[in-house]
Amino acid sequence: MHLMELKKQNKLKVGTKQSTRALNEDKVATLFVAKDSEQHVVRNIIEIAKEKNVQIVYVDSMKKLGKACGIDVGAATAVILK
Numbered sequence: 213m214h215l216m217e218l219k220k221q222n223k224l225k226v227g228t229k230q231s232t233r234a235l236n237e238d239k240v241a242t243l244f245v246a247k248d249s250e251q252h253v254v255r256n257i258i259e260i261a262k263e264k265n266v267q268i269v270y271v272d273s274m275k276k277l278g279k280a281c282g283i284d285v286g287a288a289t290a291v292i293l294k
Contacts (some may be wrong), residue, residue, distance in 0.1 A: 213214065213245075215269075215271060215276065215280045217276075217282060218239070218244070218280040218281050218282075218292070219281065219282045219292065221226065221292050222245045223292055223293035223294075224281060224290060224292055225290065225291050225293065226278075226283060226287050226289075226290045227277045227287060227288070227289065227290070228253055228257060228288050228289050229256065230291075231243065231257055231289040231290065231291045232241075232257050233263060234262065234291050234293060235241070235260045235261060235266065235291070236260065238264065239293045240264070240266050240279070240291045240292055240294065241250070241262070241266070241267070241291075241292050241293060242266065242267045242268075242269060242291065242292045243257070243258075243261045243266050243267065243268045243269070243288045243289065243290075243291050243293045244269050244270075244271055244280075244289060244291070244292075245257070245258060245268060245269070245270055245271065245289050246270075246271050246272075246273055246274040246276070246286065246287065246288050246289070247270050247272055247273065248272070248274055249274055249289070250288070253288050254277045254289060256286055257289055271281060273286070274286030274287055274288055275278055277289075277290060280282070287289035
């Protein structure tokens, strides 16, 4: 999935807490992770995604991920729900 298509998704959750919750509930189709996010923040969510065989897409920066999600601040993670 192309990064700029994220904004068009109506099943989008932005942020580590919401992304983790959705992953734990087996509701995630794709996980987006910013490469420049703090590793201690995203390490757990990446592990959960790998365990559940969820596609992981890495984005260059938190700023780009936030902008792609239609928010004015950076985002460490975002997910597209099934």
